[in-house]
Each structure stands twice: as C-alpha cells, then as structure tokens.
Amino acid sequence: MPMLLEVQRAIGRFVLDRDPSAKGGDLAGMVKPFHRLAVYRNNTFVLLTESLRGIFPVVNRLVDARFFDYAAHEFIGTQPPVGPCLFEYGGAFPAFLAGFEPCRELTYLPDVARFEWALHECAHAPEASVVDAATVRRVPPEDYPNLVFRLNPACRMFASIYPIDTIWRANQAEGDVGKVNLDEGPARLLVRRDGFAVGFDRLTPGEFDLLAALAVGQTLEQACATALAASPVDLGGALARFLANGFLADAGPGKSGYPS
Amino acid sequence: MTPHGTLPADRAGIGLRAPHYRDVIDFRPNVGWFEVHTENYLGGGAWPSFLDAVRKEYAVAFHCVGLSLGSASPPDSVLLGRIKTLADRLEPAIVSEHLSWSIVDGAYLNDLLPLPYTPESLANFSRNVDAIQATLKRPLLIENPSVYVALSGEMTEPEFLSELVRATGCGILLDVNNLHVCAHNIGIDPLSYLNALPRGSVGEIHVAGHKRQPESDGGSILIDDHGSPVPDPVWDLYAAAIRRFGRVPTLIERDNDIPALPVLVAEAARADVVAANAEEFRHADAA
Numbered sequence: 434m435p436m437l438l439e440v441q442r443a444i445g446r447f448v449l450d451r452d453p454s455a456k457g458g459d460l461a462g463m464v465k466p467f468h469r470l471a472v473y474r475n476n477t478f479v480l481l482t483e484s485l486r487g488i489f490p491v492v493n494r495l496v497d498a499r500f501f502d503y504a505a506h507e508f509i510g511t512q513p514p515v516g517p518c519l520f521e522y523g524g525a526f527p528a529f530l531a532g533f534e535p536c537r538e539l540t541y542l543p544d545v546a547r548f549e550w551a552l553h554e555c556a557h558a559p560e561a562s563v564v565d566a567a568t569v570r571r572v573p574p575e576d577y578p579n580l581v582f583r584l585n586p587a588c589r590m591f592a593s594i595y596p597i598d599t600i601w602r603a604n605q606a607e608g609d610v611g612k613v614n615l616d617e618g619p620a621r622l623l624v625r626r627d628g629f630a631v632g633f634d635r636l637t638p639g640e641f642d643l644l645a646a647l648a649v650g651q652t653l654e655q656a657c658a659t660a661l662a663a664s665p666v667d668l669g670g671a672l673a674r675f676l677a678n679g680f681l682a683d684a685g686p687g688k689s690g691y692p693s
Numbered sequence: 694m695t696p697h698g699t700l701p702a703d704r705a706g707i708g709l710r711a712p713h714y715r716d717v718i719d720f721r722p723n724v725g726w727f728e729v730h731t732e733n734y735l736g737g738g739a740w741p742s743f744l745d746a747v748r749k750e751y752a753v754a755f756h757c758v759g760l761s762l763g764s765a766s767p768p769d770s771v772l773l774g775r776i777k778t779l780a781d782r783l784e785p786a787i788v789s790e791h792l793s794w795s796i797v798d799g800a801y802l803n804d805l806l807p808l809p810y811t812p813e814s815l816a817n818f819s820r821n822v823d824a825i826q827a828t829l830k831r832p833l834l835i836e837n838p839s840v841y842v843a844l845s846g847e848m849t850e851p852e853f854l855s856e857l858v859r860a861t862g863c864g865i866l867l868d869v870n871n872l873h874v875c876a877h878n879i880g881i882d883p884l885s886y887l888n889a890l891p892r893g894s895v896g897e898i899h900v901a902g903h904k905r906q907p908e909s910d911g912g913s914i915l916i917d918d919h920g921s922p923v924p925d926p927v928w929d930l931y932a933a934a935i936r937r938f939g940r941v942p943t944l945i946e947r948d949n950d951i952p953a954l955p956v957l958v959a960e961a962a963r964a965d966v967v968a969a970n971a972e973e974f975r976h977a978d979a980a
Contacts, residue, residue: 438765448802465843517772518733
C-alpha cells in the first residue's frame with residue numbers, strides 16, 4: 434500500500450494533465466475503474482476555465498471560446514490555483530497571455546486582460562474611508578503641502594498604449610463589434626467600485642501623473658511637482674475631481690496631515 | 694443580529710447564491726435558513742454588508758470546500774484564519790467540510806478528490822479535523838463525497854466516517870445525492886450504508902440532483918453536477934435517511950445552472966413535506 438502522499442501526488446499529476454503517459458503509473462492498480470479518474474481532471478479544468486471566462490469575458494469574446502479553452506488549459510496546467518478562493522485566481526493570466534505564442538499577433542490582448550483583472554479586483558476590494566473635499570477644507574491652508582493620501586483600495590489605476598476602454602465597450606453589446614481604431618491613442622483610466630457596481634473613468638495625462646504620485650505616498654506638494662514636471666495640469670481641478678469621486682482614501686492615523 | 698444558535702430541523706434551507714442577492718434582501722424568501730459557501734465570501738467588495746443583512750433575518754451554516762482535510766499536510770492556517778474571522782462575524786450554526794482532498798504540493802485541484810480508506814488516511818484526516826475544531830472551537834460536520842472511482846483501502850466509507858466521528862467528536866453531513874451517485878458508480882448499497890452510520894451522528898442532510906453520462910461500454914456514470922433538480926430516487930433516499938436519523942436540518946443544494954429563487958424555495962418546501970411524511974413512518978415503525 435503506497436503512502437497517502439504518494440497517492441495524492443500521482444493523482445495530482447494525472448488531474449493536472451502532467452502525466453505524459455496519461456496511464457497514471459502506479460495508480461492503475463489501486464484506482465477502479467481507472468479510466469474514470471478522467472472525470473476529476475475534466476471537472477477541475479472545466480470549473481477553473483469557467484471561473485477564468487467569468488473574470489475575462491472580453492478576452493473570451495476577442496479570441497473566441499474555443500481558443501480561450503485552449504489558452505486556459507495551458508495556463509491551468511502550468512499555474513494551477515494555490516488556494517480555494519477562485520475569485521483570487523487569474524491575476525497571472527494577463528502575463529501568461531503576453532507570452533502565449535498562439536495569440537502573439539493580438540498585441541492588445543494582454544492589456545485587455547489586465548484591464549478585466551483590474552475590474553475584477555475592484556469588485557472584491559475592501560471598503561475604505563474615503564477622503565472628500567469637506568475633510569480637506571478643515572485643514573489650515575498652510576498645511577496643504579504636507580497632506581498625504583492613498584489610493585482608495587477599491588480603485589485601480591490603469592494605463593495602456595491601446596484604447597482599452599473603447600475595445601472593452603465595443604465588446605459589451607451583442608452582435609457585431611464593428612471596428613476599433615487601435616491608433617485612437619492610449620488609455621489612462623481609473624477603475625472604481627461603488628457598492629456592487631464597478632465602473633471606470635478616463636483621466637488626462639496630468640491627472641494620471643498627479644494621482645499616481647499621490648498613490649505612492651508623495652505629499653501633495655511633491656505630487657504636484659511630479660505631475661507638473663511631466664505635463665501641464667490644472668492641479669486644483671484635478672484634486673477637486675479626485676475628492677468628489679472618491680478616488681482618495683485616508684492614509685491612516687498620523688500619516689494624513691488632516692484632522693480626522 | 695437575532696439569535697440563531699441552531700438551524701430549524703423542520704424547514705429546509707437553500708444556498709446563498711450571488712445571482713439571488715437582490716431577491717433575498719428585497720423579498721425575504723420563505724426558507725428555513727441559508728448555507729454560505731465560505732470561500733466565495735472571504736474577499737471584500739459589497740459582500741460583507743450583504744452577508745450581515747442576510748444574517749439579521751436568517752440562521753446560516755458555513756459550507757467549506759477548500760480546507761482539504763484529506764491532504765497529507767496540515768490545513769492552510771491563513772485560509773483557516775480567514776474562515777474564523779468570517780465565523781466570528783456571522784456566528785454560523787454549523788460549519789461543514791468534505792471527506793476528500795484537493796491540495797497536493799501547494800496546487801489546489803478544485804475538485805473533491807477521493808481518499809483511500811486506510812488507517813494512515815484516517816489518522817491524517819482525524820488530525821486535520823482536530824486542528825480545525827480547536828481553532829474554530831466547535832465540532833465540524835463532514836460530508837460524504839460523490840465518487841467516480843474507488844481507491845483500494847481496508848475500510849468501507851461508513852466505517853471510516855464512524856471511526857472519524859468516534860476519534861474527533863465531529864458529526865456527519867449526509868448528502869443523499871452523493872450517496873445515490875456513489876451507489877450507482879461504485880456499486881454500494883445505499884440502505885446498508887445508512888444503517889452502518891451511527892444514529893445521532895448525522896447533523897445535516899444535503900439533497901441535490903446529478904446528471905447521467907453515457908460511457909463507451911454502454912453503461913453510464915452519474916456526475917454530481919450540483920446543477921440539476923432533485924430526482925425521485927434521491928427523494929426516496931432522503932425519506933429513508935429521515936426514518937433512520939430523524940429530522941435534521943436539510944439543504945437543497947444547487948451551485949451551478951442556478952434557477953430563479955422561487956424554484957429553489959419550492960424544492961425546499963417539497964423537502965419539508967417529504968421529511969414530515971417520513972417522520973410519521975418513523976413513529977409508526979417505533980410504535
């Protein structure tokens with residue numbers, strides 16, 4: 434009688450399709466009927482593939498379901514989940530697609546996948562205490578330069594050289610997608626959850642730079658300098674927009690510089 | 694939060710599923726309780742406040758799929774910690790897991806894989822149940838799985854479960870659909886199986902459906918797809934289980950191809966009727 438761990442390793446190789454002979458080696462003697470072990474392999478791949486398809490519906494539509502099945506199979510076999518919370522599985526799929534030779538010509542595909550993962554992550558992100566304009570108005574003006582924020586944890590910043598938001602929108606409706614002009618230019622986006630709903634907005638290059646600087650913990654003064662060094666930006670207008678739309682959250686006790 | 698220390702035994706519950714979240718809050722369906730698949734609710738999003746709202750109105754049970762108690766390694770302590778945090782928040786009346794395993798060498802295989810019923814496997818499973826029960830400070834219920842293959846071992850499944858109950862103080866979640874599926878797939882007698890489990894050990898029953906898949910030899914295999922209505926043979930087995938174990942909290946289980954809420958509420962009501970009739974037989978048998 435083989436040890437439990439040996440049995441589980443052999444079944445694991447078979448289920449993940451890593452058993453080149455697909456005969457299960459020593460398993461054949463102790464698993465009856467052996468051919469039905471394939472049911473477990475099928476269940477594992479089908480359920481994980483459907484979970485990924487649910488997270489990456491636009492990728493699925495762009496490559497078609499059969500190609501998606503194929504890509505997902507390769508991904509699952511080489512990078513299976515490490516835990517049972519399937520909403521946490523798939524963060525490595527965009528990078529996998531970027532290196533997946535058969536879809537190499539769809540140069541924008543990995544960015545579409547990254548964007549869908551950002552939407553998905555926001556949907557499962559925790560609630561945070563959002564900083565609004567009224568909170569900031571309670572700060573003495575001389576302290577403004579030292580204000581520190583963090584990005585609302587239910588927000589993700591997203592940038593791509595492709596117009597990912599246009600591609601995504603075009604693939605929401607039923608029927609013919611029509612043509613998306615990839616020369617439309619880059620997308621700088623802010624993805625955000627509000628209740629159960631996840632949406633996104635375009636940011637100007639200046640807004641994007643300012644928000645990125647604030648998100649990494651620069652003070653308001655430093656962040657403004659960072660943004661201005663890159664491009665002209667209406668700093669007051671940008672900050673007002675961030676505060677009005679809940680992009681910024683409290684940096685934590687003793688860090689923010691404004692009264693709580 | 695209203696006190697819901699126990700699940701009602703006379704009114705079946707249903708699973709709490711994402712497509713129904715608005716309906717559950719808005720219409721408060723007439724079911725006994727809700728089952729929560731813990732691994733779906735360990736993130737953030739708007740789900741924590743949804744769960745709180747449901748818990749205000751209903752008792753809940755936790756059904757875990759990912760602790761992989763049969764693996765030849767201890768349970769994931771981080772996952773267990775997350776489940777404990779959710780349990781402290783929602784105070785479930787029952788926490789259950791499966792007589793199976795899913796994790797080997799750090800890979801999660803996303804199915805409930807079969808165990809060899811050997812002394813080594815029993816000692817390993819008991820150790821893992823002890824660890825979970827010590828952390829959650831409550832007994833677990835362990836569910837009999839659907840299997841498609843039999844692994845050689847020295848014990849039958851009810852012997853293994855009975856020993857597990859004796860060794861750890863856990864209870865059994867009897868899934869009568871899984872029992873029916875196993876009876877077909879590996880040729881066990883379901884009524885002997887029921888009689889081999891100790892009276893008083895079954896703390897909950899799952900009632901569900903399955904699909905039949907033809908095989909190349911002209912036979913068929915039953916697949917526990919968690920996505921089909923409850924067929925008559927499973928209702929019959931449910932009645933047989935009630936006659937042996939009495940009325941215990943019962944769940945209509947449907948995880949895939951989830952129908953509209955009224956369909957599940959109707960199946961739960963049917964379970965109540967089947968159980969009430971079976972219980973009358975039970976009293977008649979005893980008289």
